[in-house]
Amino acid sequence: MATTPSAHVHPHEHGDAGSAPLTHEHAHVPGALHGRPVESPAPPEEVGARWIDLEHLHFVYPDGLEALKGIDLRIARGEKVALVGPNGAGKSTLMLHLNGINTPTHGSVRIGGTLVDRKSVKRIRAEVGLVFQDPDDQLFSPTVFEDVAFGPLHMGVPEAEIHVRVERALAAVGMTGFERRLPHRLSLGQRKRVALATVLSMDPTVLVFDEPSAGLDPRGRRELIRLLHSLDQTLLVSTHDMRLVAEVFRRTVVMDDGKIVGDGPTAEILADDALLEAHGLERP
């Protein structure tokens, strides 16, 4: 009489460790050189170097606002990258492209060598975990457990494994024992951590954060920084918190007006006063 989702169970598409590239059909293409548009899937050794691969990405909102004006960005597997820029630069719009919530007007998004399109989008959403800025948007279930279980459940993970994953995800963010708690009774810092757990339970290889430190008190911020250090996924974090950038990320990408205007080692970017000044940023 229990309505188990066993009817929907598909085995998870890739191994638990997630080490295999997403493309199952990658042929070896010797001519596919770095930096050139790749028509056929890239060889496996190159996939890791361009785990996130955006090419000539343009996005125009239905009301005609051109939010992204040709973004080219490559992020290697395991790299931790900060995305900075003034409000309205297009950071959030860019992030929504990474798991197919927004569809590019022109250009392409590849994750782990797989083109994000209508066919692959379900697989991509298991691969790229998006953590939204306001945990009240991310946590929509009555209890913490149901929320963390939502992703795996809708991916068709078997029930026994869902319990294991929820436990593991909550342990990773230090929220073990909060399963039965109600999201609206948690502090903002706790809700942010649970929000991260809701995507960790999907076993993503890429984590994308929108303003993770906004509104946190110093203790919550310290916990966040510790957490970001502990994650071994590929990270792309949009933030205004330049101290966070300096502390966690080795690479920083600067966006303004829908374009990438700076990309390099964090130390160099933060030392470039002219660049920071021109795009409304400040040194930590």
Add this chain to the structure above:
Amino acid sequence: MCSCSGASWPAGGRTRRPDLNLDRYLARDSIVHRLDARLKFLLTVGFILAISLLPIGSFLALAIAWLFLVALSTAARLGPLRLARSAFFALPFVLAALPLVFTRPGDPLGTIVIGPLALTISGQGLREFATIALKSWLSVQAALLLSFTTPFPDLVEALRRLRVPRLLVAIIGFMYRYLAVLTGEAGRLNRARQSRSAVVEGRGGGSVLWRAKVVGGMVGSLFLRSYERSERVYAAMQARGFDGEFRSMGGRALTATDWTAFVVVATAIVALAVAGQLLLPRS
């Protein structure tokens, strides 16, 4: 409540607004609390149904039903009279039945004269009014017993497992989750308004019309915020693989204790309903 105290985020008066708060659960360790939420829900609905089917004037049956609730409430360690007290909030709704007292034909008991109006109290009408009032009071008490002894998320889960349409269950779940957020937002808006509504001595605080406009604006802005939030929530759901179909996990199975308690209480309710129709005296 304690979990909120450490929050750096404005609490938005969440915990100070019991009226809009669906968390009426009172944690105790009792057999009533432990009983499966599905069975409790079915028993509550059954009880309310049995009560509402009692004939007019079955005051003895209603008294037995109330004692039954008192016993359950005591078993749930809520104290015997807590339900009766908490159920008074539903009293204003009973006023809808008040005209019965004056409109039903039957033995006149007296006349009240209000200006040109002469209202005659009828004995039959009074009986009907008293029955309706007691029935609704008892029904509210039964519903309160359910919500005092069952956490709301369990109730939502129970509805889902009782095969209530999933979309409906999901809507109830969202309502529960976002009522707190919405109340917080409304509270913040209200405080922002209050802190800017200084009244200079010798001048009023604006006309009623003007104030109505301000409140209208607040309601509109609350609606827009909720609308925008709904889009962000939907994006968050999509990002986690939601494809339009709500799925759920199997919960715990019913135990022998659950079934025993269910059968005992259900039998009592049926016995009361039958006795109320056939045996118990009416006045």
